[in-house]
Amino acid sequence: MKIGVLASQGAFIEHITILKQLDTEAVPVRLPGELEGLDGLIIPGGESTTISLLMNAYDLMEKVSALALKGLPLLGTCAGMIMMAKHITGNGAPSLELMDITVKRNAFGRQVDSFETELAIPALGKAPFPAVFIRAPVIEHCAKGVETIARLKDGRIVAAREGKMLVAAFHPELTNDTRFHEYFLDIVSGKN
Numbered sequence: 001m002k003i004g005v006l007a008s009q010g011a012f013i014e015h016i017t018i019l020k021q022l023d024t025e026a027v028p029v030r031l032p033g034e035l036e037g038l039d040g041l042i043i044p045g046g047e048s049t050t051i052s053l054l055m056n057a058y059d060l061m062e063k064v065s066a067l068a069l070k071g072l073p074l075l076g077t078c079a080g081m082i083m084m085a086k087h088i089t090g091n092g093a094p095s096l097e098l099m100d101i102t103v104k105r106n107a108f109g110r111q112v113d114s115f116e117t118e119l120a121i122p123a124l125g126k127a128p129f130p131a132v133f134i135r136a137p138v139i140e141h142c143a144k145g146v147e148t149i150a151r152l153k154d155g156r157i158v159a160a161r162e163g164k165m166l167v168a169a170f171h172p173e174l175t176n177d178t179r180f181h182e183y184f185l186d187i188v189s190g191k192n
Helices: 012-021 048-057 061-069 079-084 179-189
Strands: 002-006 025-029 040-043 074-077 085-089 099-104 115-119 129-133 138-142 147-151 157-162 165-168
Touching (some): 002 012, 040 179, 079 165, 099 157, 099 165, 138 147, 147 165
Parallel strands (some): 002 040
Antiparallel strands (some): 138 157, 147 157, 157 165
């Protein structure tokens, strides 16, 4: 299995490190040719406007969209979730418009308002998942056919899945818990 990690900007190295811990080939993706032969793609956290501009500059936006529409599994974390959303409230650069969710950027405030919490994510098992939120977005609405994977205690949606697309408002790559990546790899391999 070969997983690409969009390496335009953001926390891509951390995703590659976790994938390698899981004995999975992981490669940085900066140019369109590097999308060839991938079994899945991760769009990491970072700054969504910058990621969008760089994806456009390097002709990645249309190519990633086309691959996703053909069934390439995608994981978007934090800014990656914003990039995958069909609808974004507030100002923002163009997104891939793939997943039928409405996302609010910076839903929890500024950098100083970042936090960690334990989430119940039944798809990952009974043990809570340590979730790191940094200038995080939130899912305001999921359309029919989009499964809610995790909510905060106040009910706000912070992870969802639509077919082979998975998103999280938090940064699973910034913890030692590999279960979220394992879940994505199960989607890629067709086990889940």
